[in-house]
Every structure is written in C-alpha cells, then in structure tokens.
Amino acid sequence: MIPVHGSVRVVGEEARRLVWALRLLGVRRVPVSQENPVPVEASLEDMGFYEDIDPSPMRVFRDTLELLYRGWPTPLVMLRSLFSGGVRAWAKLEWYNPYSMSVKDRVGWYMVRRALENGWQGSLVYEATSTNTGMALAAMAAIYGFRARLYIPRVIQRASDTLLRALGAEVVRAGKQLTVELLEDVKRDAARDGALHIDQFSNDANFLVHLRYMAKELELQLRHAGIKPRGIIGGIGTSGHMAAITFYFRNRVGGVKIYTVQPARGEVIPGIRRIETGMKWIHWVKPDRVVEVTRREAIEALLTVARRDGILPGMSSGAVAAAFTRLLDSGELEDGDYVLVFPDNGFKYVEQLNEHLGGHDTV
Numbered sequence: 001m002i003p004v005h006g007s008v009r010v011v012g013e014e015a016r017r018l019v020w021a022l023r024l025l026g027v028r029r030v031p032v033s034q035e036n037p038v039p040v041e042a043s044l045e046d047m048g049f050y051e052d053i054d055p056s057p058m059r060v061f062r063d064t065l066e067l068l069y070r071g072w073p074t075p076l077v078m079l080r081s082l083f084s085g086g087v088r089a090w091a092k093l094e095w096y097n098p099y100s101m102s103v104k105d106r107v108g109w110y111m112v113r114r115a116l117e118n119g120w121q122g123s124l125v126y127e128a129t130s131t132n133t134g135m136a137l138a139a140m141a142a143i144y145g146f147r148a149r150l151y152i153p154r155v156i157q158r159a160s161d162t163l164l165r166a167l168g169a170e171v172v173r174a175g176k177q178l179t180v181e182l183l184e185d186v187k188r189d190a191a192r193d194g195a196l197h198i199d200q201f202s203n204d205a206n207f208l209v210h211l212r213y214m215a216k217e218l219e220l221q222l223r224h225a226g227i228k229p230r231g232i233i234g235g236i237g238t239s240g241h242m243a244a245i246t247f248y249f250r251n252r253v254g255g256v257k258i259y260t261v262q263p264a265r266g267e268v269i270p271g272i273r274r275i276e277t278g279m280k281w282i283h284w285v286k287p288d289r290v291v292e293v294t295r296r297e298a299i300e301a302l303l304t305v306a307r308r309d310g311i312l313p314g315m316s317s318g319a320v321a322a323a324f325t326r327l328l329d330s331g332e333l334e335d336g337d338y339v340l341v342f343p344d345n346g347f348k349y350v351e352q353l354n355e356h357l358g359g360h361d362t363v
C-alpha cells in the first residue's frame, strides 16, 4: 500500500506505482519530469485530488445519475441525542442517496460504471443482496437498460420484494439467513444464464468508490467544520465502506480510532454481519476495536435518536448508535468529535419496528 500524504517526490518504478494508486484515488493531473530521474513535486490539490467531489449547490440535475454523484456530499450532522459532556457525535447520513436511500447507491453505481468501462455489454445482472445494493442495481438497470435479478435471504423484511419489484427487478427469495450464503446459487445461475454476477462482496469497485468519494468527502466536510475526529464508528456487511474509511483516514489524517460494529452472536441486524462470516477488505486494514450489538439494542438506540433528534435511522444505524453509547458509557471515549456512519434510514424496517413497538404506541 502506498501512503498518500500532502505531496509526493518519487521516481522510477515507485513513481509508476504511485501514479497508478493516485489515479485510482481520482487525481485528474499527474506531474511529470522530462529530465528523468529529476523528481517533480506537486500537492494533491494541484493534481485535482478533490475534483471528483463536485456538488450542485442549487441541486438542479440533468439526469438521475447526476442526482447521485452531484448530490454528494451526503450530510454530516451533530446529534443532540448522543451528545454527552465533551463528547460530540456527528452522523453521516447515507440515506441522502436517491435510489436505495442508502450507502449502497455508491456501490451499485460504481460497480456498473466500471463494468461498462471494462466493455461489459450484457443485458442481465445477478446479485445477492439484503435489499440496498439490490435497489441501487435495480435503479442502474432502469437507467442503463439492462435487467437485474436479485437474491435476498429469507430473514429480510417482506417489503423489500415490493420495493425491488416496483423498481423493475426480478426477486428470488432464498432460504438462507445471510446474504453471503446465497453466493454459490447466484454464481451458478449467472453462469447458466450468461448473466454478470457483479458481486459486491469481492468486487473492488465497492472498496474504491468509498475511498474515492465517501472517505474523501468526509475528510473535506470535517476540514470545513474545523473538526479533527478522534474516532469513526460504522457497521460492517461487505466491509466496503468502513475498510475504505479506515484506509483513508489512517493514511491521510492519522490519529483517528476506528470502531466497527457487528451483530452479537445469533442476532439478525439487516445489512451487517459478524466478521468471521467472511469479508474481504476489512482484513487489509484491521479496525482498532470491534463492538457487538444485539438487535434490541440497535432498535432502542435508533428510537432514542428518532425521539430526540427527529430523524429515523435504520437498524444498522441504530447498531452504530448503540455501539457509540456503549463505548461512551464504559468511559472508553476521550473528549472530542466522533463520526457515526448511518447507512440507511428506518423506512424499510416498518415490520421490525412494528414488532418491537408491539403496535401499542398510539393513543
């Protein structure tokens, strides 16, 4: 791995590898020296490192793809419900993405974009999903004119079938609990039908899109607000977003502790799962601490945020809030600012919320 600090001064093979890495991170210009091996020096700003983030201030968009990438950055908001003494919690609201109202729009968009750039011309995409990647891919299918078939595990809320079918996708309900347990079936069916199995679990576009857009925009937002975060907390499913954030902040900012959140043993929290069930990118970076949360804790934490801040986070966001509260209560957090990544909101989880509230919450 090549660390990316303020400026670079390298030559030869090292320079070639650095240019490759910088291109992946989205620089627009790379300085070259005609008198090799005389080194050249340039700042990341000079190289257009941040030019990928080009928001539309008036929020007028020419098509629904622009609505995604020119809608970034997603908001970063301080939460009153989690404020305590000298510790401040900032939530990054990934449900401000247009297709799935989740962090996964970035992934669906980038996986499809890279497939198209690499010459894919097929008409069928198959994917295993717990809903959000599926909605993002269904949107991509509508926009680019292909068909999406989505495999979802039995434990996911029934409303997902309706949402995915409304977006024009075909839905296959499989009898397994975890999305990763469906991969063999999806691979087999895709090979049989000549479909592209786009595979968020191993497709590096998942990690890269978060590195190039989400982590970078979060750094810009924090810098804009004059905040040096002490820690970042987020859930892990494929591990794409937290692995990218960890890699980026460790190399570019430093001094930021990374806390990942997973369900306690035997618990189902849609979107996140335990690290030992197999993930790719998180093993490249290693979080500082893994926090375990029950489903009940996740729901109670999301309700606390909803009832004190007036926004309704989803279940994995609730898990992140619960993990933060636990760390706070156990005295593990030093005073300062913490970022909580909230992957989606609560609108998909009416069934789970209804079950928890017991239908008795009305007067």
Ligand code: PLP
Residues within 6 Å of the ligand: 102, 103, 104, 130, 132, 133, 235, 236, 237, 238, 239, 240, 241, 242, 270, 271, 272, 314, 316, 317, 343, 344
């Ligand atoms: N939370 C929700 C609601 C999700 O849908 C997902 C992924 O599907 C995650 C968290 C985990 O994100 P990642 O796959 O980047 O680890």
